[in-house]
Amino acid sequence: MNKAKIVIAGAGYGGMNTAVALSKKLGHNEASITLVNKHDYHYQTTWLHEPAAGTMDPDRTRVKISDVLNTNKVNFVQDEVLEIKTDDKKVMLKDGELDYDYLVVSLGAVSETFGIPGVHEHAFTKWTLNGARQVKDHIDAQFANYNNTADPHEGMLTFVVAGAGFTGIEFIGELSERIPELCKKYDVPREKVRLFVVEAAPSALPGFDPELVEYGMNLLESRGVEFKINTPIKEVTASGVIVGEGEEIKSETIVWATGVRGNPVIDQSGFEANRGRIKVEPDLRAPGFDDVFVIGDCALIINEEINRPYPPTAQIAMQMAKTCANNIVTLNKGGSSLESFKPDIKGTVASLGGKEAIGVVGSKKIYGGTANFMKKMIDNRALFILGGPMLTLKKGKFPL
Ligand code: FAD
Ligand code: NAD
Structure with missing residues (x-):
């Protein structure tokens, strides 16, 4: 047979x-x-x-x-x-x-781009390994170029994340943690850098626990992230994003995370x-x-x-x-x-960069170090299921 x-x-x-x-x-x-x-x-x-x-x-x-x-x-x-x-x-x-x-x-x-004009041409949309490399290299280049341009233009160091779902929030969490290091490395004053998260819905992380959303937003704001909530992106251009009633946020870096x-x-x-x-x-x-x-x-x-x-x-x-x-x-x-x-469904835990995270596990809300620990455990568990202890030890997130 x-x-x-x-x-x-x-x-x-x-x-x-x-x-x-x-x-x-x-x-x-x-x-x-x-x-x-x-x-x-x-x-x-x-x-x-x-x-x-x-x-x-x-x-x-x-x-x-x-x-x-x-x-x-x-x-x-x-x-x-x-x-x-x-x-x-x-x-x-x-x-x-x-x-x-x-x-x-x-x-x-x-x-998902919802047919919004300019996304494919001007935004970073690929959540793949090569896509991630491209975003990182571009961010570093923006910093490297800033002090080597005769006339550093508006938007050069403005970073826009489209969508405050879990992907957008996790990404801005990492980036906001890295900005001080980038500023130091490239001699850029921190106040020259702006970080925006633009979200169409009336809240970041729509549908997620409101207390945890507030915790996350406060934390990110304390690192300099500016939220534009209830503000759908209408168009992406070579110079930035057009939002809400036609306002433009000038930016040369738009990271797309609208689903x-x-x-x-x-x-x-x-x-x-x-x-x-x-x-x-x-x-x-x-x-x-x-x-x-x-x-x-x-x-x-x-x-x-x-x-x-x-x-x-x-x-x-x-x-x-x-x-x-x-x-x-x-x-x-x-x-x-x-x-x-x-x-x-065992829960949802989202990292906020550094040692911070928020999540719901079972019916329990967790945040800060506890949530960060849990997030690493979840990430390691996926490796363990796939490749057992060897893969977990080789690629896992330690110390917990
Ligand atoms: P994937 O894991 O994306 O795998 C698809 C595979 O198919 C890839 O290897 C790709 O290279 C390959 N492929 C694609 N097209 C082709 C083609 N044409 N020919 C050949 N190969 C192809 N979910 C959670 O539960 N918890 C989280 O914490 C979480 N965090 C996330 C963070 C980020 C930044 C992102 C982007 C997503 C996150 N998600 C999370 C969602 C989760 O990653 C996806 O739901 C999950 O990866 C889906 O698994 P999959 O096997 O369907 O696809
Ligand atoms: P999502 O659909 O969860 O969030 C997209 C966000 O973009 C929404 O809040 C939506 O209102 C907003 N949006 C849509 N159009 C917009 C526009 N024109 N302008 C501004 N905002 C707009 O998508 P995602 O964050 O990419 O996540 C994809 C999937 O991966 C989800 O299922 C998510 O749960 C999962 N995920 C999970 C984790 C985690 O568990 N830690 C992390 C990342 C992603």
């Missing part, structure tokens, strides 16, 4: 954990497993605000795929997925194609989707497809208690990987009784 061909597209939290789980659960003779990813490394998307602001070496966030995966059991292909042809059961790559019997789509998300949409491959492949995310069945398959599982940021699942989608998180992507792997194993053995996915 031919072995089933399992293809996993994307080596993020969802894809890597699915590949690791399948490699442990399936023997050589039971299936052939292929993981395809753009790079030969996995990166911790949840850490990217740190290398982007320059508070962490980008290499710390990446893990060589062959260091974690049993490559005797999982065939790794480094390539870019362009399209999924479900009728032919093929994944089309930049440099080839892969046939599948079961497919796991775990290609993550891209920035995400599923990977463009989803729309390109003709799946029915909502902002690039497929509303999956309880067993995590795409509606109408017996052989296509969709997990992580490409999947949409509804929180029935509030009748709204769960936010796309690494926490959910990792949990989905487990259910997805179990269901593929069942199908591969000829079974038909599949697990339904139920997220087990």
Whole structure:
């Protein structure tokens, strides 16, 4: 009998954990497993605000795929997925194609720009390892150039973060911590630097605990961050952002964090989707497809208690990987009784840079050093689940 061909597209939290789980659960003779990813490394998307602001070496966030995966059991292909042809059961790559019997789509998300003019041309939108490097290098160059320009212009040292969701807040937390060091290094007076966070909703971190939001905003303001709340960005230009009723904030550095949409491959492949995310069945398959599982940021699942989608998180992507792997194993053995996915939300903790963070764990609010400790524990736990104690010791955040 031919072995089933399992293809996993994307080596993020969802894809890597699915590949690791399948490699442990399936023997050589039971299936052939292929993981395809753009790079030969996995990166911790949840850490990217740190290398982007320059508070962490980008290499710390990446893990060589062959260091974690049993490559005797999982065939790794480094390539870019362009399209999924479900009728032919093929994944089309930049440099080839892969046939599948079961497919796991775990290609993550891209920035949502809501069609706002100028974003792609003038803002930094890529929350990837290379994108983070680009932001950091640009920030450093702005400082380096400041004292070497005959007429330092307005906006050169004004940094704008679009969106006060968790990504925007975590990024400004890191950057605001690093500014004193950058000022010292490049002989720039601190008062020349301005940091803005522009948020369309009536509050930063909309929907999050108001007391913790206040704690976070006060802390960031004490480091010089200026919040513009209730102020949608309307346009991004070469000289800055146009907000609210037409006011311009002059800036040469706009970091885009207004939310995400599923990977463009989803729309390109003709799946029915909502902002690039497929509303999956309880067993995590795409509606109408017996052989296509969709997990992580490409999947949409509804929180029935509030009748709204769960936010796309690494926490959910990792949990989905487990259910997805179990269901593929069942199908591969000829079974038909599949697990339904139920997220087990343990809480949310956001770093604010330095030794500060805020969060809710279970029903408990935490902030300051306690939350910072918890955030590191969460980050280390993700490494532990993926690669055990060796990976945690090699890449983990210590001291706690
Ligand atoms: P990802 O982990 O993003 O992985 C997608 C993979 O697919 C990547 O390896 C990418 O290179 C690859 N890929 C993409 N396109 C292609 C292609 N066409 N061909 C081949 N490969 C491709 N969530 C939390 O739960 N807790 C947090 O603290 C947290 N912090 C965050 C901080 C930041 C700065 C950001 C940006 C997000 C954060 N999130 C957090 C959200 C979390 O990172 C995502 O929900 C999670 O990464 C989704 O996992 P995924 O497997 O779907 O995608
Ligand atoms: P988000 O959707 O959570 O926040 C985006 C913010 O941008 C919102 O507050 C929104 O009102 C605002 N916005 C939208 N359009 C705007 C405009 N035109 N002008 C100004 N503001 C605008 O997106 P995110 O912060 O990128 O997070 C993406 C996902 O990753 C979420 O699910 C989030 O929970 C998760 N995440 C989690 C953590 C954590 O747990 N520590 C950290 C980062 C991200």
